[in-house]
Amino acid sequence: MERIPILKMNEFLLVSIQVDMHDRLAMTLQDDLTDRIVRDRARGVLIDISSLEIVDSFIGRMIGNIAAMSRVLDAETVVVGMRPAVAITLVELGLSLPGVRTSLNVDKGMELLRSSLADGGNGQRHAGR
Amino acid sequence: MPADETLPVRSSHDIVVVRQVVRTWAMDIGFNLVEQTKIVTAASELARNTIDHGGGGSARLQRVQNGGRAGLRLTFEDKGPGIADIDLALKDGYTTGGGLGLGLSGARRLSNEFEIQSRPGEGTRVTITRWK
Numbered sequence: 001m002e003r004i005p006i007l008k009m010n011e012f013l014l015v016s017i018q019v020d021m022h023d024r025l026a027m028t029l030q031d032d033l034t035d036r037i038v039r040d041r042a043r044g045v046l047i048d049i050s051s052l053e054i055v056d057s058f059i060g061r062m063i064g065n066i067a068a069m070s071r072v073l074d075a076e077t078v079v080v081g082m083r084p085a086v087a088i089t090l091v092e093l094g095l096s097l098p099g100v101r102t103s104l105n106v107d108k109g110m111e112l113l114r115s116s117l118a119d120g121g122n123g124q125r126h127a128g129r
Numbered sequence: 130m131p132a133d134e135t136l137p138v139r140s141s142h143d144i145v146v147v148r149q150v151v152r153t154w155a156m157d158i159g160f161n162l163v164e165q166t167k168i169v170t171a172a173s174e175l176a177r178n179t180i181d182h183g184g185g186g187s188a189r190l191q192r193v194q195n196g197g198r199a200g201l202r203l204t205f206e207d208k209g210p211g212i213a214d215i216d217l218a219l220k221d222g223y224t225t226g227g228g229l230g231l232g233l234s235g236a237r238r239l240s241n242e243f244e245i246q247s248r249p250g251e252g253t254r255v256t257i258t259r260w261k
Contacts (some may be wrong), residue, residue, distance in 0.1 A: 005191060020148060022141040025179070054148065054166055056173040057231040085166040093235035094221055 004029045012113055013040065013075075014106075017046040026062045033066055037073045044113035045070050048106055049114050050081025060095040067100045076116050077101065080109035132192040139185040140203065144176045147188050151203065154190055158199050159261055168201060168259045171239040173236055174232040175205040175255050183207025183253055190222045193258065200241075200260040208252040 002025055007014040013036055015029070033045060045066065049055065055063070067077040080103045082090075090097070103109035136150060137143055151172040156230040179186045186207030193200045205213070212218045219237065224230035233255070237243040240257035247253040 020145050022143050022145045054170045054173060056170050056177075057229045057235060058173075058177060058187070061229050063169045083166075085163045088163055089170045089239065091168065092238050093174075094231045094238065095229070095235075 001028070003032065006032060008036075008040050008042070010083055010109070011041070011043040011117070013042045013045045014048070015045070016051070018051045020053070021059065023058055026059055030062050030066055030069075034069050034073065037070055037075050042075050043117055044075055045077045046106065046109045046113060047077065047079045048081050048109075049079060049086075050083065050105075052083070052086065055072065055082070055086050055095075057093060057095055058098060060093075062091065063100055064097060073111075078103055078109040078112050080104065080106050097126055135187050135189045135190070137177050137185075138179045138188050138207075140180070144173060146178070147176045148173050151190065151201070154192065154201055155259075158192065158201055160201070160259070164259065164261070167239040168203070168257075171236040171259075172203055172255055174236045175203070175257070178232045178255070179205045180206045181228070182212075183209030186252070196261065198260050200247075200258050202256060202258040204254060204256045206252065206254045211249040211251055211253055212245075212247040213249050217248060219245075 004015060004017060004025065035043065036042065063079055070077045078101045082102060101112060103112050136147055138147060144235045148169050152165060152169050155168050161252045184207060186205065189190055189204040191202040217223055219234050221232040236257060241260050242258040244256045
């Protein structure tokens with residue numbers, strides 16, 4: 001079955017979506033990521049969407065779900081690389097991705113994940129917000 | 130490039146094809162990147178509605194002209210159960226499918242013209258147009 005690869009880098013998981021995702025592929029990614037967060041004890045998930053030419057309400061909902069599920073599993077999600085045209089369209093569509101943290105690029109996203117881990121209290125599992 | 134083309138909308142993969150063909154047409158008509166993104170996103174929402182609520186159907190693409198203005202018209206048609214209350218279906222957040230309820234209302238916001246015809250038991254036809 002077709003799958004989007006998930007890479008592990010220390011305590012983070014990295015996903016770069018490089019294809020125009022059909023809906024089932026998006027659902028598979030959601031399931032795979034939640035499995036991997038638990039199995040790899042990941043503390044953060046970074047999703048690079050710089051290759052995505054559109055984000056519609058289905059993909060938007062998937063991103064929101066991943067952020068919510070990872071939060072429940074004690075991991076942070078950061079979405080990076082959204083194209084400006086995609087951002088404009090998303091907001092007009094009525095979707096502002098509440099609860100999803102975003103950064104302009106992978107470097108800034110990693111910084112955000114690291115600093116939010118550090119804020120969580122000296123290596124201890126943080127209790128959430 | 131033809132001025133009129135109809136594509137099947139029956140599977141999750143068909144939605145991807147509709148997005149790609151609409152993108153090609155929008156580029157060919159000369160829409161800028163933001164306009165392309167808007168109409169492709171609207172098409173994606175309506176194609177998914179055709180499958181989720183209409184049980185599948187078709188998407189028709191037409192290159193249209195109004196005076197000196199070129200436009201792209203998309204018509205999504207299904208023979209599904211239809212929509213009993215169109216005003217309600219157009220409300221943000223209203224859903225019967227477990228989604229976010231932004232498909233129809235969002236597609237309307239992303240288009241210049243929007244028309245919907247539906248009868249319970251007979252199906253639904255949604256037409257959107259975006260002008261350059």
